[in-house]
Amino acid sequence: QVSLVESGGGLVQAGGSLRLSCVSTGLTFSIYNMAWYRQAPGKQREMVATISITRITNYSDSVKGRFIIGRNNVESTVYLEMNNLKAEDTGTYYCNAERTGTQYWGQGTQVTVSS
Numbered sequence: 001q002v003s004l005v006e007s008g009g010g011l012v013q014a015g016g017s018l019r020l021s022c023v024s025t026g027l028t029f030s031i032y033n034m035a036w037y038r039q040a041p042g043k044q045r046e047m048v049a050t051i052s053i054t055r056i057t058n059y060s061d062s063v064k065g066r067f068i069i070g071r072n073n074v075e076s077t078v079y080l081e082m083n084n085l086k087a088e089d090t091g092t093y094y095c096n097a098e099r100t101g102t103q104y105w106g107q108g109t110q111v112t113v114s115s
Helices: none
Strands: 003-007 010-013 018-025 033-039 046-051 057-059 067-072 077-082 091-099 102-105 109-114
Touching: 003 091, 018 033, 018 091, 018 109, 033 067, 033 077, 046 067, 046 077, 057 067
Parallel strands: 010 109
Antiparallel strands: 003 018, 018 077, 033 046, 033 091, 046 057, 067 077, 091 102, 091 109
């Protein structure tokens, strides 16, 4: 059974940093494209950052230059380093694994940025 478990969320002041982690079990991590999405209250879920199996990364314009996504295939973990956080970064952050149209989601971790 596939499981994605996020951690690292919390309350932080604007300008601060957080590091999110997502540990996966039950899938061959190295062959999955990984991503972080977020959903703010009253808004649709949006892509934040992606990292392919060849480690090609992509970021939404709103986080480019502030967030860094990485992966550790040995530990089956994807990370999201978030710097210079802003109030608009507040939301629930979800880990996503995708391969040939099959997707798995974590339960999410809450990030709250106070201004």
